[in-house]
Amino acid sequence: MAKITICNMIATKRRSASDLFLENGIGILKSHLEARGHRVEPLDLATSSFYKKISPALISRLVRSIYEIILWNKDGNKHQQSTKVLFGLALMLQKLNTAIRKNLMRKQLALIADRIVNSGDKIFGIKVWYGESFQWADKLAQMIQKRSSSILVIAGGYHPSLYESDFMQHSHFDLAVTGEGEHPLEQILNLIDDPSIHGHKEQLLQEIRQRILEGRLTNTMVRDARHDLKVLHTRVYPKILEKAIPRFDLAQNNKMRVHIVVDSLGCAWGKCHFCVHSKFFSQMVPRDPVKIVDEIQTMTEQGIGLFRFSGSDTFPGFGVLIAKEILRRRLDVRYTIGARATKNAADPAIFEQTVSHYEQMIRSGMLSVFMGGETGNDWVNEHVMNKGITSEDIRWTIRAMRKAEQQAGQKLYISLAFIYPTPTLGNVELEQVFQDNLDLVRETKPDSVMVTPPSPFKQSTWYKNRRKFGFVLNDTFVQDLMKYEYVLYKPVELWPDIGIRLDHMDFKTMMIECGRLRRAIEQEGIETDVSDEHFLMLVASGYSGKANGFKRQSMLDIISGDYRWSETIERQLNRFSKDLAKKNRMTSIRTGKPFQ
Numbered sequence: 001m002a003k004i005t006i007c008n009m010i011a012t013k014r015r016s017a018s019d020l021f022l023e024n025g026i027g028i029l030k031s032h033l034e035a036r037g038h039r040v041e042p043l044d045l046a047t048s049s050f051y052k053k054i055s056p057a058l059i060s061r062l063v064r065s066i067y068e069i070i071l072w073n074k075d076g077n078k079h080q081q082s083t084k085v086l087f088g089l090a091l092m093l094q095k096l097n098t099a100i101r102k103n104l105m106r107k108q109l110a111l112i113a114d115r116i117v118n119s120g121d122k123i124f125g126i127k128v129w130y131g132e133s134f135q136w137a138d139k140l141a142q143m144i145q146k147r148s149s150s151i152l153v154i155a156g157g158y159h160p161s162l163y164e165s166d167f168m169q170h171s172h173f174d175l176a177v178t179g180e181g182e183h184p185l186e187q188i189l190n191l192i193d194d195p196s197i198h199g200h201k202e203q204l205l206q207e208i209r210q211r212i213l214e215g216r217l218t219n220t221m222v223r224d225a226r227h228d229l230k231v232l233h234t235r236v237y238p239k240i241l242e243k244a245i246p247r248f249d250l251a252q253n254n255k256m257r258v259h260i261v262v263d264s265l266g267c268a269w270g271k272c273h274f275c276v277h278s279k280f281f282s283q284m285v286p287r288d289p290v291k292i293v294d295e296i297q298t299m300t301e302q303g304i305g306l307f308r309f310s311g312s313d314t315f316p317g318f319g320v321l322i323a324k325e326i327l328r329r330r331l332d333v334r335y336t337i338g339a340r341a342t343k344n345a346a347d348p349a350i351f352e353q354t355v356s357h358y359e360q361m362i363r364s365g366m367l368s369v370f371m372g373g374e375t376g377n378d379w380v381n382e383h384v385m386n387k388g389i390t391s392e393d394i395r396w397t398i399r400a401m402r403k404a405e406q407q408a409g410q411k412l413y414i415s416l417a418f419i420y421p422t423p424t425l426g427n428v429e430l431e432q433v434f435q436d437n438l439d440l441v442r443e444t445k446p447d448s449v450m451v452t453p454p455s456p457f458k459q460s461t462w463y464k465n466r467r468k469f470g471f472v473l474n475d476t477f478v479q480d481l482m483k484y485e486y487v488l489y490k491p492v493e494l495w496p497d498i499g500i501r502l503d504h505m506d507f508k509t510m511m512i513e514c515g516r517l518r519r520a521i522e523q524e525g526i527e528t529d530v531s532d533e534h535f536l537m538l539v540a541s542g543y544s545g546k547a548n549g550f551k552r553q554s555m556l557d558i559i560s561g562d563y564r565w566s567e568t569i570e571r572q573l574n575r576f577s578k579d580l581a582k583k584n585r586m587t588s589i590r591t592g593k594p595f596q
């Protein structure tokens with residue numbers, strides 16, 4: 001049967017402390033395809049050992065030390081002159097660091113390309129992410145194609161799913177799968193095994209084109225044989241959620257023992273103007289809570305006790321069903337979720353129900369929640385965001401969470417997300433939006449607020465109606481956005497220009513405005529840009545400092561490429577995850593009761 005190696009591509013620098021969570025997408029593919037007789041070799045580059053291979057240790061350490069002194073000077077508001085000199089030196093060393101890292105990355109990818117070509121495999125897959133990672137994925141695809149004309153190089157993941165034909169037009173992949181990759185990939189591997197095709201690449205591509213045109217192969221993109229710019233593709237949306245459970249090789253895996261559980265696909269609301277989620281899944285498809293907890297339990301047997309639910313809106317009415325099943329089986333795990341505010345949460349009956357649901361979720365191990373609030377201004381939330389909730393809903397949902405936390409006697413970390421600055425359609429003063437955001441934060445006191453600048457992603461309503469919303473985009477915006485490398489922690493003022501204007505603001509002004517809100521929130525004593533995942537890491541690693549200290553250390557690691565601090569956090573988190581998992585070993589999946 002056919003064998004495929006699937007590489008999880010990275011940027012040359014880490015982007016977040018949570019980059020090393022277990023790679024569930026490739027894990028699911030592996031389980032699914034191997035159950036059908038194919039062989040899958042994961043090649044995950046997002047490991048601490050690989051980052052080490054491409055990070056020059058000495059320069060990275062030096063850069064980190066210099067930034068530590070700069071921050072120390074800044075805290076004490078002193079040595080202005082020496083800070084400037086140090087900053088210049090740090091930037092110079094960082095440039096050198098980047099050049100070396102890229103060179104080392106190129107060499108590593110060349111080794112991978114040689115290995116794949118020598119393996120005799122007929123197909124090679126890459127999971128593609130945004131920004132620099134996309135560029136390296138494309139580079140690796142070209143390296144393999146240059147060395148061999150018989151290997152089919154295929155892309156998958158979020159990037160081709162979002163950018164569709166643009167992805168094919170601006171990359172060199174032979175093929176790409178969109179959405180859930182298990183089924184198209186299974187068909188393609190079956191074709192490779194087909195004796196009439198003999199695994200011959202051109203014949204294979206021809207057969208794939210034919211099947212796409214006949215509607216027999218969906219969620220697969222390929223260029224037309226006669227016309228390179230024409231991309232053949234039919235997208236269908238999964239309605240039934242049946243996912244294989246991944247099996248991880250933790251022994252030789254320098255990853256963090258946090259498993260991403262697919263609890264649902266899509267979003268029950270699905271109408272936010274800035275969001276592209278509904279373009280991936282036409283409706284919300286929740287998974288059976290029993291199966292979700294089966295998966296959680298299977299993971300504990302693999303030594304994993306920490307989880308992140310992947311659903312965009314694990315709303316309390318659904319989350320409580322999972323929580324009840326976890327409690328019924330007496331599992332001891334910790335997890336984080338993403339959820340939208342509850343509509344009409346101020347209504348006493350809905351409020352009490354929300355409290356009760358969240359209380360059970362906290363008791364079952366929910367440790368933090370990510371909530372997209374978008375803005376505290378109701379006019380903007382309705383007409384610009386189309387979020388379907390009001391600032392009152394956000395206020396009362398957070399109150400419900402706080403009450404649930406008290407009743408459960410356990411801390412729940414709340415990370416609230418805003419988009420700022422935002423389109424206003426000339427109906428509201430931006431300053432008003434700023435103040436409303438701040439009022440909402442003052443009143444609700446989340447544990448962290450994530451403030452991101454606006455971006456009209458391809459396929460979003462903002463993008464389609466960009467003029468109406470006040471966006472002016474360069475002609476190459478989509479293409480540039482595909483390669484755009486942003487790091488959430490990085491001060492927004494340092495983000496590179498991408499050719500976007502909003503109303504009277506150019507890119508730089510937008511970023512300055514975004515940074516202004518971040519700072520105003522911090523002055524209220526509330527942390528910014530610490531996500532639910534970071535809270536999970538913070539607690540699981542036993543980090544004794546405050547969230548801003550955690551954020552600062554992560555940022556220093558990311559900027560410098562010296563990951564020693566992150567590695568310590570990872571070791572501590574892995575110990576915690578493993579110990580937690582061990583506590584559950586004596587429980588049977590079938591009966592949910594402890595073994596006698």
Ligand code: SF4
Nearest residue numbers: 267270271272275312
């Ligand atoms: S932003 Fe969240 S709530 Fe809105 S459509 Fe997207 S996933 Fe759904």
